[in-house]
Amino acid sequence: MSSELKWNSTEMMTIAASRILQNEMICFVGIGIPSTAAILAKSMHAPELFLVYESGTVNTNPQKLPLSIGDGELANRALSVVGMPEIFNYWLQPGRIDMGFLGAAQIDKFANINTTIIGSDYKNPKVRLPGAGGAPEISGACKEVVVILKHSPRAFVEKIDFITSLGFGSGPGSRKAAGLIGGGPSAVITDLGVLKPDPESCELTLVQIHPGVTVEEVKENTSWDLKVASSVTVTGEPTQVELEKVRLLVASSRN
Amino acid sequence: MSLAEAISLHVQDGDTVALEGFTHLIPFAAGQEIIRQKKKDLTAIRLTPDLIYDQMIGAGCIAKLIFSWGGNPGVGSLHRLRDALSNSWPRALEIEEHTHAGMTNRYVAGASGLPFSVLRGYDGTDLLSNTENIAQIKSPFGDEVLLAVAALNPDVTIIHAQQADRKNNVMSWGILGSSKEAVFAAKKVIITVEEIVDEFKPHHNSVIFPEKLITALAVSPRGAWPSYASGYYERDNEQYIAWDEVSKERESFNQWLEAEVFSKGEK
Structure with missing residues (x-):
């Protein structure tokens, strides 16, 4: 990547994610980059974005970036704070959430994601990851899901070691067969570009690259033979305002 | 009752315990008292083991962990949890892992006096073939396949709250996670509070735990630190960041344990 860019790749990924969020959506947010993107979107083009966190904060409007999913900042600035049965059973399960944001340690070409283990033996893994949290049901029930993770051959793999959350399974029809009501992943946003599932095959396809990134670079960082759209667009450069706001938010998480 | 008495009387070796509180109101003082009293062979339930169970695992109190993140x-990472799983240090640790929705509904079943709850969950995941206490069932009212999750009924649930009144009722507010369900699901309930007040003043989103639900009540100021208690103190993020270094090696963890738990009495 060119060293002349005025932003780093994490900032680009965060800003690209924030632009996907639309005003008045109900969005289920996790901690880290999804939170930064959501708070940024609320301060820019989507002031009415309705944020729900699994800790029970409903329509919250944080001004600084929470370090954890249940920070006081989220509770104090929420319309209401409810118990977890209400979040998972009444908000998420019936399909009230428009968009869920998820991270992943590994992802495959059908956007199935793994956050549980690295290694082939569940009982004796090479690396133990945190596990499922809210992700399987978020992936299952939201109208659409956006996955955010950095591009690398170790993360974008032919076969993930454990299906923690189902994307499109083994292709068209898998979600329905598994009993999932939500639409599944609509985009995967990385530090290099944006992948979207092919409408026919459900296979992730490169549709957009960030400024300064080449298609080859994305393919090199993907372990499977990545499909590329016939016309790949380039993400609009981050504006000065977006960059300033992202940097302030990241700095605020440890205050 | 003092916290030490409450733990000594009501937490037995081999018990199934749930120390709940989601990010907020995590009962650290009670967990560290369990360590100090060298309770062992516990089955420990929490959605997010967090630092408190990392400490109890590293101290050798926990035989089995039931969790979701x-x-x-x-x-x-939680380094003590990883060391126990990879190297059985300081003892072997069994795990049973779920999702937040699954764990929450397991408490709901326990609180409701039912053998299981039903949800739409775990669908298409490898948890279905690796996790105990879940089963896919067909809806009796249609063709839909749903997930049954077995009830959780801890021997003891321990939570921290802001206030108790003179009649031992407890009031809590802010993020409660699955605490209310864990309290109703338990055979015994220990609650630590920041302080005792003459009269409760209504708070945004406050919840009352009537004294009839509570087995033992102890005053434990800052009993949730380095987690937080809304209205009293904020989350000490620096401690959470520092824990990464403290817990990384057995030696630094043992030094912490000696200095911060065993050398100190109940806070």
Whole structure:
């Protein structure tokens, strides 16, 4: 990547994610980059974005970036704070959430994601990851899901070691067969570009690259033979305002 | 009752315990008292093991962990949990892992006096073939396949709250996670509070735990630190960040344990 860019790749990924969020959506947010993107979107083009966190904060409007999913900042600035049965059973399960944001340690070409283990033996893994949290049901029930993770051959793999959350399974029809009501992943946003599932095959396809990134670079960082759209667009450069706001938010998480 | 008495009387070796509180109101003082009293062979339930169970695992109190997300939020891994799983240090640790929705509904079943709850969950995941206490069932009212999750009924649930009144009723507010369900699901309930007040003043989203639900009540100021208690103190994020270094090696963890738990009495 060119060293002349005025932003780093994490900032680009965060800003690209924030632009996907639309005003008045109900969005289920996790901690880290999804939170930064959501708070940024609320301060820019989507002031009415309705944020729900699994800790029970409903329509919250944080001004600084929470370090954890249940920070006081989220509770104090929420319309209401409810118990977890209400979040998972009444908000998420019936399909009230428009968009869920998820991270992943590994992802495959059908956007199935793994956050549980690295290694082939569940009982004796090479690396133990945190596990499922809210992700399987978020992936299952939201109208659409956006996955955010950095591009690398170790993360974008032919076969993930454990299906923690189902994307499109083994292709068209898998979600329905598994009993999932939500639409599944609509985009995967990385530090290099944006992948979207092919409408026919459900296979992730490169549709957009960030400024300064080449298609080859994305393919090199993907372990499977990545499909590329016939016309790949380039993400609009981050504006000065977006960059300033992202940097302030990241700095605020440890205050 | 003092916290030491409450733990001594009501937590027995081999018990199934749930120390609940989601990010907020995590009962650290009670967990560290369990360590100090060297309770062992516990089955420990929490959605997010967090630092408190990392400490109890490293101290050798826990034989089995039932959970749904085992990390240090916003920081990284729980090193004591990983060391126990990979190297059985200081003892072997069995795990049973679920999702937040699954764990929450397991408490709901326990609180409701039912053998299981039903949800739409775990669908298409490898948890279905690796996790105990879940089963796919067909809806009796249609063709839909749903997930049954077995009830959780801890021997003891321990939570921290803001206030008790003179009649031992407890009031809590802010993020409660699955605490209310864990309290109703338990055979015994220990609650630590920041302080005792003459009269409760209504708070945004406050919840009352009537004294009839509570087995033992102890005053434990800052009993949730380095987690937080809304209205009293904020989350000490620096401690969560520092834990990554403290817990990384057995030696530094043992030094911490000696200095911060065994050398100190109940806070």
